[in-house]
Amino acid sequence: MDQEQAAASLAELGNTHRLAVFRFLVKAGHEGALVGDIQRALGIPASTLSHHLARMARVGLIRQEKRSRTIVCIPEYAHLEELIGFLREECCVGIDKAEPAHPAP
Amino acid sequence: MDQEQAAASLAELGNTHRLAVFRFLVKAGHEGALVGDIQRALGIPASTLSHHLARMARVGLIRQEKRSRTIVCIPEYAHLEELIGFLREECCVGIDKAEPAHPAP
DNA sequence: ACCATAATTCGATAATTATCGAACTATAAG
DNA sequence: CTTATAGTTCGATAATTATCGAATTATGGT
Numbered sequence A, B: 001m002d003q004e005q006a007a008a009s010l011a012e013l014g015n016t017h018r019l020a021v022f023r024f025l026v027k028a029g030h031e032g033a034l035v036g037d038i039q040r041a042l043g044i045p046a047s048t049l050s051h052h053l054a055r056m057a058r059v060g061l062i063r064q065e066k067r068s069r070t071i072v073c074i075p076e077y078a079h080l081e082e083l084i085g086f087l088r089e090e091c092c093v094g095i096d097k098a099e100p101a102h103p104a105p
Numbered sequence C: 001a002c003c004a005t006a007a008t009t010c011g012a013t014a015a016t017t018a019t020c021g022a023a024c025t026a027t028a029a030g
Numbered sequence D: 001c002t003t004a005t006a007g008t009t010c011g012a013t014a015a016t017t018a019t020c021g022a023a024t025t026a027t028g029g030t
Helices: A003-013 A016-028 A035-042 A046-058 A077-095 B003-013 B016-028 B035-042 B046-058 B077-095
Strands: A062-067 A070-075 B062-067 B070-075
Touching: A003 A016, A003 A077, A003 B003, A003 B016, A016 A035, A016 A046, A016 A070, A016 B003, A016 B077, A035 A046, A035 A070, A046 A062, A077 B016, A077 B077, B003 B016, B003 B077, B016 B035, B016 B046, B016 B070, B035 B046, B035 B070, B046 B062
Parallel strands: none
Antiparallel strands: A062 A070, B062 B070
16 A cells, blocks of 8 residues: 555544444444445535545545445445554554563564 | 544655655654755645644654754654554454455464 | 435535735854 | 854744535435
8 A cells, every 4th residue: 555545544534423433334334334324424415425435435535335225335344444554554663672672583 | 543644644645745744754753854955855845744744743743843043853653553453453353354464373 | 107215416605724925033153 | 243053933824624514415214
């Protein structure tokens, strides 16, 4: 994951509604949740939620699968892992230079 | 770190300029770097950079220490660690429910 | 065919964020 | 005291993002 992608994903998670949605989906597990479920659980107006879901899907944070009339939203764990990996590299580059707060085993 | 704080920090990192600044500071290490150094290294106009630095400091991603005429910017590693911790909790809640891609030791 | 449900798209508006030159403040050096 | 340097603040504008009702599309059930 490059800097552009990382920034894009971070920006999407950097919104309370979208972060709440993502948390909800992660709790829902690999089966995901329907748009309507999210809507009822979080009380976000349908069109607003749709907007946020589209953005999250655009950067690869979630995946949307159509099941007849409904749409299942599934969190992309691998994507989050990559994002965390990117941040961790950032973090650890400098952390050993001095004051080793996290002594490597 | 609660959801509000996490979202705020993620939003700040979710901007290419600020993410570049943060990476630069992490590489600089615990001694940090001067505003002017960042400015010259990344080629961001002074007033724009000042704006971004203020935002990053506001959410605790960096710390700014005045040294006579100059200002040292230091990355708050602990803050990033907390943020990563928050994301990791998110991620791992659902990851074991099925398809254990990351088998716990 | 008709109605209900699920969700998106449209469209208009509000709110936030980004950008950057110019003016300003603070400090150091001569 | 004057000048130079480091950085911020101001102010104005552009660009992006957020919000949400209304209209629309798609599908299933009766």
